[in-house]
Amino acid sequence: MELKSNHSSPVLTDPAPVNKSRLGIPSGLLPYSQQGPSFSASGKYISIPRKKPGKLDDVRSNGWLDAMKSSSPPRKKLIKDFSLEVTAAADDSESPYCSWMLKYPSALYCFGQIVKQHASNKKIAIFLDYDGTLSPIVDDPDRALMSDATRSAVRNLALYFPTAIISGRSRDKVFELVGLTELYYAGSHGMDIMGPVNSNTVSDDHPNCVKSTDQQGKELKLFQPAREFLPMIDEVFRTLVENTKGIEGAKVENHKFCASVHYRNVDEKNWSTVAQCVHDILKDYPRLRLTHGRKVLEVRPVIDWNKGKAVEFLLESLGLDSSDDVLPIYIGDDRTDEDAFKVLREKSKGYGILVSSVPKETKAVYSLKDPSEVMEFLKSLVRWKEQDEAEIA
Numbered sequence: 208m209e210l211k212s213n214h215s216s217p218v219l220t221d222p223a224p225v226n227k228s229r230l231g232i233p234s235g236l237l238p239y240s241q242q243g244p245s246f247s248a249s250g251k252y253i254s255i256p257r258k259k260p261g262k263l264d265d266v267r268s269n270g271w272l273d274a275m276k277s278s279s280p281p282r283k284k285l286i287k288d289f290s291l292e293v294t295a296a297a298d299d300s301e302s303p304y305c306s307w308m309l310k311y312p313s314a315l316y317c318f319g320q321i322v323k324q325h326a327s328n329k330k331i332a333i334f335l336d337y338d339g340t341l342s343p344i345v346d347d348p349d350r351a352l353m354s355d356a357t358r359s360a361v362r363n364l365a366l367y368f369p370t371a372i373i374s375g376r377s378r379d380k381v382f383e384l385v386g387l388t389e390l391y392y393a394g395s396h397g398m399d400i401m402g403p404v405n406s407n408t409v410s411d412d413h414p415n416c417v418k419s420t421d422q423q424g425k426e427l428k429l430f431q432p433a434r435e436f437l438p439m440i441d442e443v444f445r446t447l448v449e450n451t452k453g454i455e456g457a458k459v460e461n462h463k464f465c466a467s468v469h470y471r472n473v474d475e476k477n478w479s480t481v482a483q484c485v486h487d488i489l490k491d492y493p494r495l496r497l498t499h500g501r502k503v504l505e506v507r508p509v510i511d512w513n514k515g516k517a518v519e520f521l522l523e524s525l526g527l528d529s530s531d532d533v534l535p536i537y538i539g540d541d542r543t544d545e546d547a548f549k550v551l552r553e554k555s556k557g558y559g560i561l562v563s564s565v566p567k568e569t570k571a572v573y574s575l576k577d578p579s580e581v582m583e584f585l586k587s588l589v590r591w592k593e594q595d596e597a598e599i600a
């Protein structure tokens with residue numbers, strides 16, 4: 208079943224027989240076969256009545272609570288639980304983090320190797336997550352600001368390499384936080400992309416891909432694969448705000464194509480109540496699903512689209528998808544960034560760099576400890592490029 212949209216009346220149709228897209232956009236946007244009650248036979252969006260809250264047993268038995276507890280755990284706890292296999296034998300005196308670094312070496316330490324062995328004569332494209340990558344994780348999502356030094360490093364970076372931010376936040380919000388017009392932005396975990404207009408890309412024919420302009424009047428391409436979910440997410444957001452208002456510390460954000468329920472500031476004894484609120488909503492909206500972030504539950508459309516697909520989309524839009532002389536580098540800290548790491552790993556193209564100060568299972572190749580190391584890495588790339596150009600001149 209393929210999802211088609213003419214922007215005003217979402218229509219669910221049968222599968223397209225052939226998938227001609229290199230990006231896999233037509234079939235890639237397939238929702239799961241279930242057709243939720245939120246769409247009428249004509250495909251029009253309709254409201255559905257709220258049900259009574261379920262039992263807390265729901266969220267205990269389905270593992271949500273465990274996932275919530277292990278999301279962004281305190282350093283001590285994560286080290287205690289750490290049970291990853293490491294490729295090299297680790298001395299007993301080494302910390303689990305050091306052992307982990309043998310498998311996921313520091314991108315700063317390996318910088319020479321990255322640029323000399325892998326980047327020479329290649330076009331580098333940079334993809335950056337925002338929270339936990341460019342800005343440190345803080346209690347209040349509205350105060351997650353990037354430093355001026357990091358902003359300046361990203362601005363310099365974009366002078367030499369095409370650079371995009373791919374965030375779970377809404378595109379407008381992340382643009383407001385980063386404030387650089389030199390970049391491309393993808394919000395809502397890649398479901399809202401403002402990318403370059405390039406000659407004849409397959410995505411140009413997609414009904415949810417339209418020409419647009421940025422604040423400076425520059426022509427860009429706007430791709431919103433989950434466009435028909437807008438009213439549904441809006442309704443869910445409002446219901447979540449209403450249903451969580453009695454839970455001290457809970458915060459709900461509307462990211463346009465997904466809604467986030469934060470529990471970082473909720474007493475742990477109330478986490479199950481937060482989880483149950485989200486669980487109850489999802490029962491009413493089978494075309495939405497849950498993903499876990501760092502102390503946040505995220506409700507998003509059941510479409511096959513994620514940060515990995517957004518990287519592929521942007522590479523194609525930049526005209527960098529088909530040649531071997533391209534080195535995409537993706538830097539991120541969260542579970543949702545794993546989709547992008549996976550794409551790069553599976554295509555054997557470029558590198559994922561995980562930002563983490565604790566051992567984590569990941570599909571990335573390298574690691575960086577925190578946003579300050581990310582900034583150092585970005586500055587190193589700029590210095591290397593400047594030297595390279597000076598040598599050529």
Ligand SMILES: O=P(O)(O)OC[C@H]1O[C@H](O[C@H]2O[C@H](CO)[C@@H](O)[C@H](O)[C@H]2O)[C@H](O)[C@@H](O)[C@@H]1O
Binds near residue numbers: 469
């Ligand atoms: O994809 P990202 O750009 O990394 O966005 C992921 C989520 O980031 C924000 O939440 C996280 O950072 C907050 C500020 O440091 C922190 O308080 C929260 O606990 C983290 O989960 C954002 O508020 C979420 O909506 C994003 O999905």
